[in-house]
Amino acid sequence: MSVQTSSPGPITATGTQPRNHDGQVIAITVFSTIKLPGRLFLPVLFQVTRRVPKLTATLRELSFIHFARWCVIGKLPYNGPPQKKGRFRYPHMYFESNFNGGWEEYIDAFSHILTSGMTAFWGTSYGFPKPLPTAPFKRYIQDNETEADHYYCAYPDATSTMIQRALELDEKLAALRRDAKRMQPDAFAAAYRAFLTDAQNAL
């Protein structure tokens, strides 16, 4: 059986600045300037995407993402001078992602698997070069990315896949635990072997 514990393993977070990762987890922080049509289009896109879970299924399949968010900012809250008051001339989109693996591989996967989604989200941003080919898109992200000054993850040694599988495993193990006391040893041994076979992907 191929198993991997959640104790510190080799760091797979590569291709980014040192302050952009905590253990296995990488931070990406990107601002892009939105063309005026995006001011109307993006809020609708966000709302539709939130309401139709199928649209985020591919994002979920990219199992190396922990959390990601998009925000459209048209105006910043005013806090008094010397801050200037008023709306931005253009809305700006804030994107952050928390993922594991390499930066390059992350952008490659996004570009190849979420091609239409990427175009929908960034298509109204100035300078967006389309997701494919990936080289210009990587340059675009790098140009617009800001390195984190401090980054924290509560479980830095765990990948997103490891967490999702551990959570699945929990449910299966709970069922076996519940039944174990009532079973005869032979029946338990058979149930345990079936459990291990079933849970193998989660280990």
Place this chain on the structure above:
Amino acid sequence: MRRTRSSTVASPNVSGQAYAFMAMTPVRPGEEKPLADYLRGLRDRGPSPLAKLPRTHIGRFVIVPDFHHDPTWKQRREEHLDLNYLIFTSNFDGDLDSYLDELCERLAPEAKEIWGRCVGCPESAKGAALKRYLEHNQIKTGMFFAAYGQATVGAVKSSLRQRDKLIEFAIRAQAMEPDALQKAFLSEFDAVR
């Protein structure tokens, strides 16, 4: 799990029971470097202060000096930030109200060094005044994706521990007879959680 009604009704800040908070605050001119030095040095001084907030999955502080421009973009007019801005984001469990209460109490020493360098931050940089400041500067999320938004930090950590324990057990129990296997399993897992 503590949740308020407002945070659970299809809020774009919420996915499962996880909440995406973002505050963007202007840095006082002259404080950009001291703030960056402080934030960048946090790791050298020990565990992250965000570890004091056990409901935090992942958080970050980012100082944004300006927006990026490129003449080839055909953007009619360039737009610049008036000041450097500090972004704080957190992906945490439950509702914002009680999370900010915890943050403003437990992070009071660090908050003075962080938001205390921002325009409009109350002098004390703690408690109810800091909470109002962070609420005032909250940026609403458009879309929030959480791969395991139903699981709290505690559940994630516990599942990972359980998984490690099962792996160790599976290796140890490979040659056990049914009776010994059942006894060992019950002894290992029956009392857990």
